[in-house]
Amino acid sequence: MTSVLVRDVSLNFGTVEVLKALNLDVPEGEFLVLLGPSGCGKSTLLNCIAGLLDVSAGQIFIKNKNVTWEEPKDRGIGMVFQSYALYPQMTVKGNLSFGLKNAGVAKDEIEKRIARTSEILQIGPLLERKPSQLSGGQRQRVAIGRALVRDVDVFLFDEPLSNLDAKLRSELRVEIKRLHQRLANTMIYVTHDQIEAMTLADRIAVMKGGVIQQLDAPQAIYNRPVNRFVAGFLGSPAMNFLDGELAAGPSFKIGATAVPLARYTFDGSASRIGPAVLGIRPEHIAFGDAAKASPFSQQVEVELVEPMGSDTLVWTRLGSQNLSFRVEAEKPLTVGDKVLIGFDPARASIFDSTAGNRI
Amino acid sequence: MSNPATLAATVAGADAIAAELGGPSGPRPRVTFSRRNIILYGTLIFAAIYYxxxxxxxxxTSLKGMPEIRLGNIFSPPIEITFEPWVKAWATACTGLNCDGLSRGFWNSVRITVPSVVLSIAIASVNGYALANWRFKGADLFFTILIFGAFIPYQVMIYPIVIMLREIGLYGSLTGLVIVHSIFGMPILTLLFRNYFSSLPEELFKAARVDGAGFWGIYLRIMLPMSLPIFVVAVILQVTGIWNDFLFGVVYTRPDTYPMTVQLNNIVNSTQGVKEYNVNMAATIITGLVPLAIYFISGKLFVRGIAAGAVKG
Structure with a gap:
């Protein structure tokens, strides 16, 4: 069953088109992440769903009800903001009950819901405190509680973890995931952090310039990005891009080196001859003995070593182009070493060199 | 990466530093009578004395009797302190037909200032809130017109307002003057409140909307409790401005409803009899006391509010 349906929604600020005839269908209970760089329209889309911005064209349905013209409070949504947006003059309890009082919920019912929410989020001991007396993590928990207490169908998160430090962020990330497993509500979550997107999402919608580039499960987006933008945006360390030429065979020529593409699955029927870009993720490049078994392998020289604790990123050159690959942290590689690397073209992605679309 | 060569180099470096250990350490000593301090404090003290x-x-002067004033030593402290001039200025000095001193004008000024301040701030704060948070169609045009109003000289509008007040039968009454003050306070106060409310986080406003609060709910329960500093600024601006106003007071009221400033002028500038400098001085100080008191009570909040309201355009 569809929970949130966005149909042909456009939004213009003056002459600037922020959203372009956007369509989105979120099934009941799904955790959808809107991912993209700043200015791609992801927060704007969320604000449109929440009813905080009026759309210029199109319709929005929540629970099969057309809410395009409804006020935010009537849409059955709860929202969590990046800056927490807790009412500073009210206690935590006051913050949680504000929406319920506005909706005219009975007093004992309010108490009951606050008790349940504070139990879920473990904010019971904080109820009488003011937001200024809370830490960042506690504030965000209360902000989530404020959405929770309203008993809504859809939760909207607008970069909720961006103001927290790295450690707290990963803790709360797990907590949000747990919350979703427990409540099984529909959740739409905006972030520019691809790790948050990968870890939390059932499906990710990668956005750019007001258009959804790709909407799919995290692994599918990771392994088969539809274009060069999506490929470069997901993954850390980033995917390697090698300029070259598609030749008959089929093979991919990087200078004098040819990568056989017999195992590569081409998309559609685009031209398979001419300039193109080959993308390969650092973790998909094998090294040493493993490389010998790969369909493609090559002797290269180590130029730079970046130890990252859990593993090590090694920079080298293929032809005249930079290439990085990941090795286990224990491998004793130093600058100048000659090593054999290789990869399976089935795991690579080949993009059009002008439009950047997957071939 | 600790190979012997780098270790040796580090040790050699440490030796070089050790030779310097007798040099400066801890906080740098401050010289009380440095050139910088003399210039800085000298300027400040001079400016303070000047004012x-x-x-x-x-x-x-207000504490001297007339014979002592006639000696002409205006800087010398009083030989015989007398509060007679203060009493006279407050209770018996003559202005035109009335001889009950400034007391009448004081209460007139209170009756003008209090409602004007309350009314203008109430309206301007709602204006500012609407302009900052509820972007309605034509908001920018409305705001531009309002700001334009702040730059029109008051004198241009005096006569049209006289006619308008006369037509609605409020000319010469305190109510009329209160309305005039409220209107003229609107541009600058609206600007002040708009800028303050736009500086509050927008997400707070959004959160309140999701929580189902309406226009007045958000204003009264979210915005107002966060706005004490800017209200203090507005109160100070308005109390000072309206209390010190002379032009509107003299134009739109009658002698028995004259505000304090107009009465002060009538006392000081009376052309009959002896100039009683001590009474004039006392009357002037009494008139200035109210804005002074307001400022001293809330000066700290004033500075904070001005900083918060003025930065963002």
Missing amino acids: LIPLYVMVV
Whole structure:
């Protein structure tokens, strides 16, 4: 069953088109992440769903009800903001009950819901405190509680973890995931952090310039990005891009080196001859003995070593182009070493060199 | 990466530093009478004296009797302190037909200032809130017109307003003057409140909307409790401005409803009889006391509010 349906929604600020005839269908209970760089329209889309911005064209349905013209409070949504947006003059309890009082919920019912929410989020001991007396993590928990207490169908998160430090962020990330497993509500979550997107999402919608580039499960987006933008945006360390030429065979020529593409699955029927870009993720490049078994392998020289604790990123050159690959942290590689690397073209992605679309 | 060569180099470096250990350590000593301090404090003290001398002369003169004033030593402290001039200024000095001193004008000014301040701030804060948070169609045009109003000289509008007040039968009444003050306070106060409310986080407003609060709910329960500093600024601006106003007071009221400033002028500038400098000084200080008191009570909040309201355009 569809929970949130966005149909042909456009939004213009003056002459600037922020959203372009956007369509989105979120099934009941799904955790959808809107991912993209700043200015791609992801927060704007969320604000449109929440009813905080009026759309210029199109319709929005929540629970099969057309809410395009409804006020935010009537849409059955709860929202969590990046800056927490807790009412500073009210206690935590006051913050949680504000929406319920506005909706005219009975007093004992309010108490009951606050008790349940504070139990879920473990904010019971904080109820009488003011937001200024809370830490960042506690504030965000209360902000989530404020959405929770309203008993809504859809939760909207607008970069909720961006103001927290790295450690707290990963803790709360797990907590949000747990919350979703427990409540099984529909959740739409905006972030520019691809790790948050990968870890939390059932499906990710990668956005750019007001258009959804790709909407799919995290692994599918990771392994088969539809274009060069999506490929470069997901993954850390980033995917390697090698300029070259598609030749008959089929093979991919990087200078004098040819990568056989017999195992590569081409998309559609685009031209398979001419300039193109080959993308390969650092973790998909094998090294040493493993490389010998790969369909493609090559002797290269180590130029730079970046130890990252859990593993090590090694920079080298293929032809005249930079290439990085990941090795286990224990491998004793130093600058100048000659090593054999290789990869399976089935795991690579080949993009059009002008439009950047997957071939 | 600790190979012997780098270790040796580090040790050699440490030796070089050790030779310097007798040099400066801890906080740098401060010289009290440095050139910088003399110039800085000298300028400040000079400026303070420059502004305080007139006040000193006024206070001293108001405490002297007329014979002592006639000696002409305006800086010398009073030989015989008398509060007679203060009493006279407050209770018996003559202005035109009335001889009940400034007291009448004081209460008139209170009756003008209090409602004007309350009314203008109430309206302007709602205006500012609407302009900052509820972007309605034509908001920018409305705001531009309002700001334009702040730059029109008051004198241009005096006569049209006289006619308007006469037509609605409020000319010469305190109500009329209150309305005039409220209108003229609107541009600058709206600007002040708009800028303050736009500086509050927008997400707070959004959160309140999701929580189902309406226009007045958000204003009264979210925005107002966060706005004490800017209200203090507005109160100070308005109390000072309206209390010190002379032009509107003299144009739109009658002698028995004259505000304090107009009465003060009538006392000081009376052309009949002896100039009683001590009474004039006392009357002037009494008139200035209210804005002064307001400022001293809330000066700290004033500075904070001005900083918060003025930065963002």
